[in-house]
Amino acid sequence: MQTIFVMVKCELGKAYDVAEEALSVEHVSEVYSTSGQYDLLMKCYLDEKIDIGHFVTSQIQTLPDVKDTFTIITFKAFS
Numbered sequence: 001m002q003t004i005f006v007m008v009k010c011e012l013g014k015a016y017d018v019a020e021e022a023l024s025v026e027h028v029s030e031v032y033s034t035s036g037q038y039d040l041l042m043k044c045y046l047d048e049k050i051d052i053g054h055f056v057t058s059q060i061q062t063l064p065d066v067k068d069t070f071t072i073i074t075f076k077a078f079s
Contacts, residue, residue, distance in 0.1 A: 002046045003077070006060050007038035007070040014065035015039040025059050038070060 010018045019031045019040055027050070030043040046055060056071050 002048060002050075002052070003074045004044050004046065004052055004056075005072040005074070006042045006044060006056060007034070007072070008040040008042060008060065008066055009037065009068040010039045011065040011067055018063055018065050021063050022060070025063070027055065027059070038068075 008018060008022075015033060019033065022028050022031050022040070022042055027044045027046050028042050029045050032041045032043075033039065034041050042060065044055070046052065052071065052073060056069060060066065061069055
C-alpha cells in the first residue's frame with residue numbers, strides 16, 4: 001500500500017463542493033480544508049500496482065472546479 005497526499009487548489013468558493021465530490025473517489029481516505037496556497041489536502045491510499053500519476057490526473061484533477069494539484073509521495077510512516 002502506498003500513501004500519497006494531494007494538495008488541491010479550487011475555483012473560488014468551490015472548496016467545499018470539491019471536498020464532498022472527492023470523498024466519493026475510490027482510494028481517497030480523508031479530505032481536509034487548509035489555509036495557504038492550496039484549499040484542500042487529500043490523503044489517499046493506493047495499491048502498489050496503481051500508477052500515482054495516472055490516479056492524480058484522471059481521478060483528482062478531473063473533479064469539477066479543481067484548478068491545480070500538488071502531490072506528495074510518502075516513503076515511511078513513523079509512529
